[in-house]
Amino acid sequence: MLYASTTAADKRVALRDGLASGRLLQLPGAFNPLSARLIEAKGFDGVYVSGAVLSADLGLPDIGLTTATEVTVRAGQIARMTGLPAIVDADTGFGEPMNVARTVQGLEDAGLAGCHIEDQVNPKRCGHLDGKTVVDEDTALKRIRAAVDGRRDPNFLVMARTDIRAVDGLAATIDRAKALVDAGADAIFPEALTGPEEFAAVRAAVDVPLLANMTEFGKGQLLTRQQLEDLGINLVIYPVTLLRLAMGAAMAGLDTIRAEGTQSGLLDRMQTRAELYELLDYEAYGQFDTDVFNFRL
Numbered sequence: 001m002l003y004a005s006t007t008a009a010d011k012r013v014a015l016r017d018g019l020a021s022g023r024l025l026q027l028p029g030a031f032n033p034l035s036a037r038l039i040e041a042k043g044f045d046g047v048y049v050s051g052a053v054l055s056a057d058l059g060l061p062d063i064g065l066t067t068a069t070e071v072t073v074r075a076g077q078i079a080r081m082t083g084l085p086a087i088v089d090a091d092t093g094f095g096e097p098m099n100v101a102r103t104v105q106g107l108e109d110a111g112l113a114g115c116h117i118e119d120q121v122n123p124k125r126c127g128h129l130d131g132k133t134v135v136d137e138d139t140a141l142k143r144i145r146a147a148v149d150g151r152r153d154p155n156f157l158v159m160a161r162t163d164i165r166a167v168d169g170l171a172a173t174i175d176r177a178k179a180l181v182d183a184g185a186d187a188i189f190p191e192a193l194t195g196p197e198e199f200a201a202v203r204a205a206v207d208v209p210l211l212a213n214m215t216e217f218g219k220g221q222l223l224t225r226q227q228l229e230d231l232g233i234n235l236v237i238y239p240v241t242l243l244r245l246a247m248g249a250a251m252a253g254l255d256t257i258r259a260e261g262t263q264s265g266l267l268d269r270m271q272t273r274a275e276l277y278e279l280l281d282y283e284a285y286g287q288f289d290t291d292v293f294n295f296r297l
């Protein structure tokens, strides 16, 4: 009720334990705090907070327009409504290395279990679009060192994302991944790999947990849980999937209302009032204060 009862410290431990288990952890992207509760109810391992979704939610493209404050506040709203660990997309860390450290501290305070910081040049682009550029190795490593030095909870997961694949190829990805691990990254997110062979090559090169980004309509193949497990991947994100599904349903629903003049034909595709209230844990509020639980379905 109100917020998840699990503390941020416990969520971070749960994430660390999950990663140590060798199991593949599946993290769908929540588009709001309520959808994070749905992700938990459906039995997933964690929640991802996507920069692309956060921008799109504000009606903005994913080109580095959102600020550290906006991302921290929204990620905190999402993280505190679920007992699952939440990992947030911190883009380039929002500035110079000292800003990166401050971003990490803000995310710790907001209850996140971890974040990823990427090596794109500011202003960043979606990792699956052409025309992005990356910073030199020294700058990329400084960002990660700053993140690691800045965190106060050693269990807060600092993941390094590299976008270098689309710029300089697979060999450069492997070199950069190794250097990022040496700089203290707890996990690596190699962005926009093309398929299983490339994941296998990165897997062979580094010992830390690896993340696979199963975003739709991008540069990579959509691999199954089994395929990713067989490749030794530790984390998979479906960053924009729920937003795309919800917007797809909203587009179709609006067309139906326009065409038919009523939404009555859509009811079986909706979350019901009862299902919503269950997800909100409405009843628990009644146990807390009988005065607020006085409705009948």
Ligand SMILES: C[C@](O)(C(=O)O)[C@H](CC(=O)O)C(=O)O
Pocket: 049, 050, 051, 052, 053, 062, 089, 125, 126, 127, 128, 213, 215, 216, 218, 239, 240
């Ligand atoms: C993972 C990602 O960084 C995100 O913000 O969710 C995006 C996803 C997308 O735009 O499809 C990305 O750059 O891959």
Ligand SMILES: [Mg+2]
Pocket: 050, 051, 052, 062, 089, 091
């Ligand atoms: Mg992003």
